[in-house]
Amino acid sequence: MNIAAHEYVMVYVVAANMDEARSIANVLVASRLAACVNILGSVTSVYRWEGKIEEATEVVLVAKTQAALFDDVRGKVKDIHSYAVPCIVAYPMADGHGPYLNWIHNQT
DSSP, X not given: OOOOGGGEEEEEEEESSHHHHHHHHHHHHHTTSOSEEEEEEEEEEEEEETTEEXXXXXXXXXXXXXXXXXXXXXXXXXXXXXXXXXOEEEEEOSOOOHHHHHHHHHHO
16 A cells, blocks of 8 residues: 555644543544554643743653544544643654555554
């Protein structure tokens, strides 16, 4: 199967803690919305919220999926995420290893 990399995205999500990150990752993979989710670990985030500069320790996830599934991924993450405004951002894949892209296709 010849698949174009632009048909796939990496979805960047930030979770409140490791338990939430694992929950999101498991739901996305179990529901076949993502082929794989990497949990990168904790990061320090500095951001403006409700007029104040805040700092928090959060956990970064990167999900690999088909671009056509992004709306469903976003909806599922919003449903289970603890934040009122979670970070859910898709980045298109410019290129990729064909067998890996085929694997993503077959898992989602």
